[in-house]
Amino acid sequence: MDQLLEKSAQLVENVALSRRRYLYTVINWKNRLIGIKGSRGTGKTTMLLQRLNQLQLPPDQASYWSLDDFYFNSNTLVETAEQFYKQGGTHLFLDEVHKYENWSVQIKNLYDFYPKLNIVFTGSSIIDIARESGDLSRRMLMYQLHGLSFREYLEFNNILEYPALKLSHILLPNRNWAALFPENFRPLKHFRDYLQYGYYPFSLEDKQGYATRLQQLTRLIVEYDMAEIKGFDIRNAKKILQLLSILAANVPFQPNITAIATKSGIHRNTVVQYLHYLEQAQLIRLLYPSGISVALLQKPEKIYLDNPNLAFIFSEQSPNTGNLRETFFLSQVAVGHQIAYPKKGDFLIDDKYTFEVGGKDKTSKQIKNILNAYVVADNVEFPVTKLPLWLFGFLY
Template identity: 60%
Template sequence: MEALLNKSVRLVRGVKTDSVRYLFDKIVWNNRLIGIKGARGTGKTTLLLQRLKALSLPPHQATYWTLDDLYFTDSGLADTARLFYNRGGRILFLDEVHKYPAWSQHIKNLYDEYDDLQIIFTGSSIIDIAKEEVDLSRRALMYTLYGMSYREYMNFKYRSELPVLSFGEIISGTQVWQDKFPEKFRPLEYFAEYLQQGYYPFSLEDEEGFATRLQQVIRIIVEYDMAQLSGFDIKNAQKLLQLLYILSANVPFKPNISELARKSHIHRNTINEYLHFLEEAQLIRLVYPAGISVSTLQKPEKIFLNNSNLAFALAPNATDKGNLRETFFASQMAVHHKISLPKQGDFTINDTYVFEIGGKQKGRKQIEGMEHAFVVVDDVDFPALHIPLWVFGMLY
């Protein structure tokens, strides 16, 4: 165990705390069992290490372990955690829990056995703790970490000091929120850059190698992380990748299940289930008509990529500006709001507000006469009549 503690010390020493993700200040850190889900590459590990560093506790009291460490191939988590506790340990940060067999059972046992041991764990976005062998949903306070907003990207990379805006402020008009921005702020200066490489925090570490690394992350998600899903046959990983590439070249995609099955060589009876897997992995976004209840086996009305960065990684020669606009809008809104498809317009938010997305010449023709309907326009800074697209990147 000393090796684990020493490794934790080295990792904490190397992490920077000058900038933290939006979720850091929203987590109720004093809860005894906290779970953080998120797609690979969104910064869950950094979040844990930053919290551990902020505690300023010695490693025998608070430590970080990743459960894909070779140490745990021949040393059990429960026994190691008990040894840690008996030596004075009180806070345990566990990373990549989905890599460890029966992880939910081990965490439940530790939670029940030691009422003064705090456990904070992270896992893939594909985890559904209510469907694990042991349901932790009544014990754990769960959060989801999404990729960076446009605001976070600007603040982290360019040291901007951009505000968080509420949805209500945005739809109230530019006069409500424009003065909150620095006078010299040019909102479109780095917007195209964000669309291509700003969603994943690791772009800040390696800008030149970002596209290659993102492609590798996609393969790891499909070929390894999805092996943890109940009902997913890992032998079909290659077919799932093929399905993802088909979708990426055609988004926004109105699914024809028979055609998708033919092109991907996946049986048509399982296509909807596999689409659901890809959405859980935060690789695509399934959008359904407004006002309906959604089941896993239901065919979506439209399919988008989860975020605009994926479009450049998966289909760089097929990126379409209209699709990038809609993908960006959906990725930023989905963090705190429900998205669906209206009969008129592009998106319905929270079953009430309708948005039509377009270029700077976009008018209200598609939503004329509709209540609670707004036009969102790209390629403009602070338009007088409509809402600029970039401002939806300030929601978190």
């Protein structure tokens, strides 16, 4: 166990503290059992190490363990944690739990047997706590970490610091947004950059190699992370990547399941199920009509990529501008809000607000006579009669 404690101490000592994700202040760190799930590359590990650093406890009391460490090939989590607890350990931060067999049962046992042990764990976005055999859902607080918002991107690149906004604030009538931001702030230039390489925090390290790294990340999600989904046949990983390329070339679109099956080589009866798997893996987003309950094998009304950055890695051609606009809006508003496909307009938020997303010349014709309907315009910094698209990147 000493080697685990040494690794933990080194990682905590070297973690960057200047930037904290939006979720850091949302989490109730006092809870005894906390889960954080999210896609690869969104910053889950960094968040654990930052919290560990904040505790200011020695490694024999508070420690970070990655469960894909070679140490756990020959040592069990329960036995190691028992030793840690008996030697005075009070806080365990467990990373990559989905890599450990029967992880939910093990964590449940630690929670039940050691009442003074606080556990925070992270796992892939494909984790379905409700289906895990450990029955952790009644014992824990679960959080989802998404990619960088446009607001976070600006802050982490030392461009602008600004508090997160509520949707109700953005929708206030006659708001003079230009007066509420610094006079020299020009959002559109930075907005274009964000759409291409701003969603994943590793863009802060290397923008030139961002596309290559994002391609590698996508392949890892499909070939390794999705293998953890019950019912997913890993032998179809290549077909899944082909399916992603097909979707990326056409999104946003209303799916023709038969056509998708023919192009991807995936059986028609399996396509809808695999679309749900891709959504679990945070690679696409599925939109359904308002007013219906969503079943697992139900065909979505519309398909989007999970975030605009993904649109740049599946094609040598420039992504469709309308696609980027709608994908951005969906990726930002989906954090904290319910989104459905309306009869008129592009998006229905929380069963109340209808939005039509377009360029600076977009009119309200398509949402005329609809209550609580708004036009969201791109290519304009501070419109007077419309809502600026980039502003929805300040919701978290």
